[in-house]
Amino acid sequence: MAESLRDQLLKSGIVKQVTEQKRPSPQQGGKPPYKGSKPQGGGNKPQGARPPHKGHVPGKSQDEIDLARAYAIRAQTEAGERKRAEQEAAELARIKRERKQKIQQLLSGNVLNKADADQVRHFEYGGKIRRMHVDAAQLAALNAGELGVVQQAGRYLLVSREVAEQVRDLDAQQLALLVEPGATGVGDDGVPDDLMW
Structure with a gap:
């Protein structure tokens, strides 16, 4: 014969059997439950249910x-x-x-800047035209590629080509100006052609 739905659920383990506690009926001398009153035994929890095992948080689903x-x-x-x-x-x-x-x-010890430099050498660095004061001999050496300009802490320092190349190897962004030897573009007056205005 076919089993009842309750028996099938009990066998599958989905539902655990709960023993029902008999409530006293009004005829046996017990007080009848009032409308709107909460059921005894802790709300909608079945009587005799086991307390939640460790690791389970009450009220939270998986x-x-x-x-x-x-x-x-x-x-x-x-x-x-x-x-x-x-x-x-x-x-x-x-x-x-x-x-x-x-x-x-x-x-x-390798900076060649002079306080009494009387000529100005303009060059492009960081997208802007910058200037540096040099003397006539330094201007000629700078335009020939024998000297270079390094930017350090907001100042432009005139250095030898060797020092400028070493700075370029360490951090190319610090090198502000180093003309390649034999490069054209410097006029007879020592001013680069691209900076004449």
Whole structure:
């Protein structure tokens, strides 16, 4: 004979058998339940139900727990990515500091700027026209490619070609001007053709 739906659910394990507690009926001397009153025994929980086992959060479904785990994993991943980005930024800053120190050591004692320079040499650097004061001999050497200009801490420093090439090897952005020997474009008056206005 066919089993009842209740028996089938009990066998499959989906529903656990709950023993019902008999309520006293009004005829047995018990008080009748009032309308609107809460049922005794803790609401809609079946009587005799086991307390939730450890690890189970009351009132949360498995989907909510899985979602919470996903958020925790995502937070860990993002924290790891932030930490890697901070480490990379610190490493880049360290390399930049070391490079700056090497350039400063190269430039110390090798700067050829003169306080009494009377001629101006214009050059393009960083998308703008810059100028540097040099004397006549330095102007000729600069235009011939024997000297170069290095930008350091907002100042333009005149240095020998060897020092300028070493600075270019360390950080090409610091090299403001280095004319290639034999390059055309410098007029008879020592002013580059591209800067004449």
